[in-house]
Amino acid sequence: MVVRAAGCTEEMIDRGHEEVNMFDPKVLEEDNEKKKSWTNEFGKVQKKFLGERPYQPSTASGIPLMPLYTPEDVKHIPYEEIGLPGFFPFARGNYPMGYQFMSWANQPVIGCGTPEETRERMDYLREQGMTGYFGNTFYNLVYDLATHGGFDPSDRAAEGRIGECGMSVYSIPTMEILFKDIPLDRTNVVHITMNQTMPILAIYLAYAEMRGYSPDQLRGNTMNWYHTYNVVSGLATFPPEMCDRLAAELIWFCTKNMPRWNTTNLFGYGIEEAGANAYEEVAVIVSAGMSITRRCMEQGLKPDEFLPRFGFQIGQGNDFFEEIAKIRALRKIWAKTNCHQFGARNPQSMQVRIHTHTSGAMLTAQQPLVNLIRTTLQALGAALSGVQAMEIPGYDEALAIPSEESARLALRIQQVIAEETNITKVTDPLGGSYYMEWLTAEIERKAMELIEKIEEQGGFIKAWESGFIRSVVERSARKWKEEVDSGNRVVIGVNKYRMEEEKKMPLYKINPETARIQKEGEIAYKKNRDQAKLDKALKDLEESLTHFRQGDNDHSIMPIMIEAARCGATNGELMSLMKNTLGWLSSAVVAPC
Amino acid sequence: MEEKTIRILLTKAEQDCHDRGVRYIATKLREAGYEVIYTNFLYPEEIVNTAVQEDVDVVGLSSSTLGHLTVLRHVIDGLRLEGREDVAVIVGGIVPDDDREALASLGVRGVFGPGSTADELLGYIKQNANDRNTL
Numbered sequence: 135m136v137v138r139a140a141g142c143t144e145e146m147i148d149r150g151h152e153e154v155n156m157f158d159p160k161v162l163e164e165d166n167e168k169k170k171s172w173t174n175e176f177g178k179v180q181k182k183f184l185g186e187r188p189y190q191p192s193t194a195s196g197i198p199l200m201p202l203y204t205p206e207d208v209k210h211i212p213y214e215e216i217g218l219p220g221f222f223p224f225a226r227g228n229y230p231m232g233y234q235f236m237s238w239a240n241q242p243v244i245g246c247g248t249p250e251e252t253r254e255r256m257d258y259l260r261e262q263g264m265t266g267y268f269g270n271t272f273y274n275l276v277y278d279l280a281t282h283g284g285f286d287p288s289d290r291a292a293e294g295r296i297g298e299c300g301m302s303v304y305s306i307p308t309m310e311i312l313f314k315d316i317p318l319d320r321t322n323v324v325h326i327t328m329n330q331t332m333p334i335l336a337i338y339l340a341y342a343e344m345r346g347y348s349p350d351q352l353r354g355n356t357m358n359w360y361h362t363y364n365v366v367s368g369l370a371t372f373p374p375e376m377c378d379r380l381a382a383e384l385i386w387f388c389t390k391n392m393p394r395w396n397t398t399n400l401f402g403y404g405i406e407e408a409g410a411n412a413y414e415e416v417a418v419i420v421s422a423g424m425s426i427t428r429r430c431m432e433q434g435l436k437p438d439e440f441l442p443r444f445g446f447q448i449g450q451g452n453d454f455f456e457e458i459a460k461i462r463a464l465r466k467i468w469a470k471t472n473c474h475q476f477g478a479r480n481p482q483s484m485q486v487r488i489h490t491h492t493s494g495a496m497l498t499a500q501q502p503l504v505n506l507i508r509t510t511l512q513a514l515g516a517a518l519s520g521v522q523a524m525e526i527p528g529y530d531e532a533l534a535i536p537s538e539e540s541a542r543l544a545l546r547i548q549q550v551i552a553e554e555t556n557i558t559k560v561t562d563p564l565g566g567s568y569y570m571e572w573l574t575a576e577i578e579r580k581a582m583e584l585i586e587k588i589e590e591q592g593g594f595i596k597a598w599e600s601g602f603i604r605s606v607v608e609r610s611a612r613k614w615k616e617e618v619d620s621g622n623r624v625v626i627g628v629n630k631y632r633m634e635e636e637k638k639m640p641l642y643k644i645n646p647e648t649a650r651i652q653k654e655g656e657i658a659y660k661k662n663r664d665q666a667k668l669d670k671a672l673k674d675l676e677e678s679l680t681h682f683r684q685g686d687n688d689h690s691i692m693p694i695m696i697e698a699a700r701c702g703a704t705n706g707e708l709m710s711l712m713k714n715t716l717g718w719l720s721s722a723v724v725a726p727c
Numbered sequence: 728m729e730e731k732t733i734r735i736l737l738t739k740a741e742q743d744c745h746d747r748g749v750r751y752i753a754t755k756l757r758e759a760g761y762e763v764i765y766t767n768f769l770y771p772e773e774i775v776n777t778a779v780q781e782d783v784d785v786v787g788l789s790s791s792t793l794g795h796l797t798v799l800r801h802v803i804d805g806l807r808l809e810g811r812e813d814v815a816v817i818v819g820g821i822v823p824d825d826d827r828e829a830l831a832s833l834g835v836r837g838v839f840g841p842g843s844t845a846d847e848l849l850g851y852i853k854q855n856a857n858d859r860n861t862l
Contacts, residue, residue, distance in 0.1 A: 279740070279742040279743060279792065280742075282742045283741060283742040283769075290770065291769045291770065293797075294740070294792070294794035294797055294798065295740070295742060295792075295794070298792045298794065299743070299792055328742075363744070366744075367744040367746075368744065368746045368750065368767070369741060369742060369743075369744055369767060370741055370767070404744070407747070408744075408746075408747055409747055495747065498841070498842075499821065499840070499841030499842065500841060500842055532821065532841065533821060533823065533841075608750060608751075608754075611747050611750070611751060612751055612754060615748075615751050615845070619844045619845060619846065628842050638825075641823070720767070721741070721766075721767045722765075722766060722767075726765075727737075727746075727750050727753050727765035
């Protein structure tokens with residue numbers, strides 16, 4: 135970078151014709167002298183405002199900030215650590231083009247009540263311009279609490295959970311309602327599942343087969359959150375070691391059979407939402423990725439075979455610059471780890487493809503329209519970080535599943551940023567900012583320290599079992615809440631600028647008949663299956679799972695599960711077999727509180 | 728006579744991961760000297776059983792899925808059947824204002840909706856701690 139020296143003294147003006155490098159030691163030295171005067175001036179103003187009271191601002195994660203950044207603060211960073219977009223270590227983004235010919239994919243989370251209601255919302259958002267890559271549509275579909283738990287609607291444990299927080303889809307016929315007439319080979323279908331990832335994928339593959347699609351034609355994503363959800367969800371789970379093995383098994387199946395399928399989503403968002411700060415989110419999620427990578431390699435897969443199909447879901451919280459620096463740091467760490475530690479050579483194995491989820495935890499129930507402003511800023515930050523896809527919660531999401539209006543406005547936020555602000559015309563517009571590059575390096579350093587701590591404990595699974603990861607996340611959750619309660623961290627509408635809420639918002643409510651409709655549908659479907667064929671498939675699956683538990687893995691779980699799904703097995707039936715054979719731990723065991 | 732330590736059961740529906748608030752509350756209550764038991768439940772009767780077995784003074788439900796009215800009805804009826812009407816049942820989390828009346832008529836004795844602070848809950852428990860019947 136070359137600048138023309140400028141200033142106000144004769145001496146400086148005289149030198150103004152000479153072009154000097156801003157990182158030239160002489161220039162840096164002179165700049166440091168000037169910075170002393172600047173600091174002096176700043177000090178005077180500070181004293182005027184604060185008197186003798188101490189002043190030390192910091193990022194949301196507690197990284198101390200200086201009031202100004204200059205070349206001096208980034209001179210320790212080798213230029214190749216920043217480099218160019220599309221080049222290792224990808225600090226400035228995965229691809230050279232940024233958003234110049236194609237914006238990020240709109241990927242709002244959809245899922246409410248019955249599959250019919252969910253399909254209505256899918257169609258509505260598509261009509262409103264929801265677009266993925268190359269004009270294809272991405273459907274980011276979340277299953278309901280009953281399905282997450284592995285309970286079909288008629289199960290008593292499903293009560294109060296049917297169609298709640300997602301869609302009641304658990305079988306081939308419910309999938310048919312959801313996907314009728316949608317070309318599955320030209321659509322990205324993201325299944326947001328928890329422990330039921332394998333059963334739901336098996337049912338989806340059996341359904342797609344009925345429609346004439348083979349697994350290798352399908353595009354989309356399984357979450358594969360066997361680790362990364364369970365580590366912080368505080369809920370019942372398969373044993374941690376078993377989660378690691380299940381995640382790797384799913385990857386093995388998809389790698390061999392579904393070349394267009396994104397197998398694994400590293401769920402940083404959940405870790406951030408549970409309370410982790412920026413660098414903790416990076417560290418925990420990279421550690422989880424390393425654990426799965428090792429497990430896959432032990433199974434004989436090569437890093438370049440499966441790493442290109444890993445993606446990330448990353449939260450975008452309130453500290454505008456820190457959240458951007460976090461994403462840049464994550465890209466560097468992932469690239470270096472996979473290249474240097476695991477020997478990956480394909481750039482796609484090193485790139486962090488990010489689905490941003492702007493923070494749900496930062497939304498407030500008070501003055502809910504203010505959430506539109508928060509999410510807009512967070513989404514702008516995500517766009518300036520160069521992410522690949524976005525979900526923006528509805529402004530009413532601290533209270534309920536988003537209404538049609540709030541879901542539309544959330545989509546409009548993406549559209550305004552992409553199509554009105556002109557920020558998409560330059561790749562990585564923040565690259566080279568002294569502050570941004572300094573903060574990126576700082577977050578990378580802090581995250582690496584924590585990754586090393588987790589590694590010292592034997593890696594992600596051990597640090598999960600010991601409760602270490604949970605304790606890190608909870609410490610930060612607590613710090614945040616205490617700062618809000620004490621008023622030291624401003625949350626508008628909660629601890630500042632409070633007001634009497636003027637009018638009631640119409641909130642989305644699922645059809646009160648949802649549970650009845652879904653139960654009746656399930657009972658009717660289950661009556662019409664070839665019971666003998668189904669029983670045989672389920673028995674085979676039980677045997678395969680038992681072998682798997684005993685460490686004897688012939689990679690038959692997924693093929694047999696798909697066969698069971700062809701015979702009509704539901705999510706509840708498949709999940710209950712998995713729980714019974716692989717072990718199912720209550721939350722009191724895995725996440726004592 | 729030695730004062731009995733107040734025992735509090737905090738609970739949240741299994742499958743619902745929004746536990747950041749309730750886990751924070753658990754920590755704060757413990758630090759304030761209370762005994763806290765934390766569980767996730769599949770069925771409402773699990774809450775009643777734990778409350779009775781652990782002889783708790785307070786049951787606090789954390790809710791973020793609008794299912795709290797049904798759950799709390801089961802819990803309050805269940806406690807009554809066990810002769811434990813003295814247990815104070817309270818609720819926190821995403822509780823719409825519209826539900827307050829229905830909750831009060833069910834017999835829910837405290838509602839800590841969005842924006843409530845840990846101090847408010849601590850104040851409530853402390854204020855009512857001397858006589859569990861007035862909780």
